[in-house]
Amino acid sequence: MAIILDEELRAVRLDRNFYLGEFLDSRTAAAHNIDMTPSADVMVRLVTLTRVILQPLRNLANEQYRQDGEPEYVMALTSGYRPSDLNARVGGTVGSYHTVGLAADFTIPGLTLQQVVDLCRKIPMIDKCIIEFDSWIHVQHPKFGREPRHQFFALP
Numbered sequence: 597m598a599i600i601l602d603e604e605l606r607a608v609r610l611d612r613n614f615y616l617g618e619f620l621d622s623r624t625a626a627a628h629n630i631d632m633t634p635s636a637d638v639m640v641r642l643v644t645l646t647r648v649i650l651q652p653l654r655n656l657a658n659e660q661y662r663q664d665g666e667p668e669y670v671m672a673l674t675s676g677y678r679p680s681d682l683n684a685r686v687g688g689t690v691g692s693y694h695t696v697g698l699a700a701d702f703t704i705p706g707l708t709l710q711q712v713v714d715l716c717r718k719i720p721m722i723d724k725c726i727i728e729f730d731s732w733i734h735v736q737h738p739k740f741g742r743e744p745r746h747q748f749f750a751l752p
């Protein structure tokens with residue numbers, strides 16, 4: 597029997613353009629009946645990730661690239677929170693920041709990955725920004741109490 601997430605939980609707004617549900621959607625989790633309900637700690641980290649990194653990035657994309665009259669650029673999240681069993685199933689590294697709610701994978705349709713990386717360089721709290729498999733960007737916020745390492749690189 598599939599675990600259905602509470603709709604009210606999915607609709608929790610983390611910031612202007614981000615809803616909790618986007619961070620919890622996973623076809624693999626659905627296929628394997630993995631419970632995506634976040635703990636309170638994970639919720640706090642997802643809010644922080646969103647307010648300190650993702651929403652500012654989205655704002656920057658629109659400030660820098662959007663022309664008058666054109667629709668806003670949006671961020672397409674491909675992976676957000678991953679409980680450990682989901683992380684293992686999708687081949688995530690052990691201890692991945694996704695498992696604690698401090699990382700997200702995304703693209704900004706209409707912008708190149710390099711353009712997105714250039715925007716990421718303007719966000720002081722990015723711990724790591726990784727172009728993964730030439731397909732999407734991984735960003736992570738430092739664990740609480742740690743300084744951001746501000747590392748930028750690509751995984752082939």
Ligand SMILES: [Zn+2]
Pocket residue numbers: 675694699700701733734735
């Ligand atoms: Zn990632």
